Amino acid sequence: MPPIDDSLIVLFAVLGLVFGSFGTVIISRVPAKQHLGGRSRCPRCKHVLGAAELVPLFSYLLLRGRCRHCHRSISIIYPLIELSSACLFVLAIMIGSLPLPSLLLAFSLWLLLLIAIIDAQTQTIHDALNLSFITVAVAHSVAIGRVQIAGALFLALFFGAQWIVSRGRWVGSGDILLGAGIGFLLGGFAPALLCLGLAYVIGAGVAVFLLMTKRATRKSHVPFGPFLAAAALLTIIFGDRILPVIIPGLL
Ligand SMILES: [Zn+2]
DSSP, rough: OOOOHHHHHHHHHHHOOOOOOHHHHHHHHHTTOOSSSSBOTTTTTTTTGGGGGSSSHHHHHHHBBBBBOOOOOOOHHHHHHHHHHHHHHHHHHHHHHSHHHHHHHHHHHHHHHHHHHHHHSOOOOOOHHHHHHHHHHHHHHHTTTTOOOOOHHHHHHHHHHHHHHHSSSSOOOHHHHHHHHHHHHHHHHHHHHEEEHHHHHHHHHHHHHHHHSSOOTOOOOOHHHHHHHHHHHHHHHHHHHHHHHHHHOOO
């Protein structure tokens, strides 16, 4: 595999920051059913942000996390999303190495990040984001010449069965589509199974932490999307190394 050009890594990092910034707009407007067009405003004083206040990450650092107009603090989540998005884009070019598959992988991971954050904040997975995610994940599998349906079918059926049995109480219908998208991104049955296992391990860990710190009770509903997204990311990074060790018979 040819070494990745440094300029390509820088380009992906910048693209990641720009899409991360657009992601903050999606996260604040999609759950509120607001239009995605129009200028960004300070969420507190509604002052329309100027060009200097819209540079991803740097505006936040330069303004020291405060609105230039009303001087009230801006949530740290915005620069964190921009930074995470940049990291995901760089990761995608490191893994994908070729520009087109890497770009599609980057968009998939970016959508997964947005879905996870919106699910964590609102306990809802929006169909528009899910369907975009599935489309990009399928396009990625076409671009790498490895279209597989086993992982998608397995995860969609797994969540679909739970959804039917519990009449939507254990998992939401959005989890079914999210599972399908992750399945297409991961490919076969084995990585999908690993991802599901990891999601439950992460979910259990977080649940124990929330219960012990009294941030949640036994009756609290904790959305599963963020765990699934985190597990998918881990499977993409480490799957090739973990799978041959734990389930050699499945490969
Ligand atoms: Zn303000």
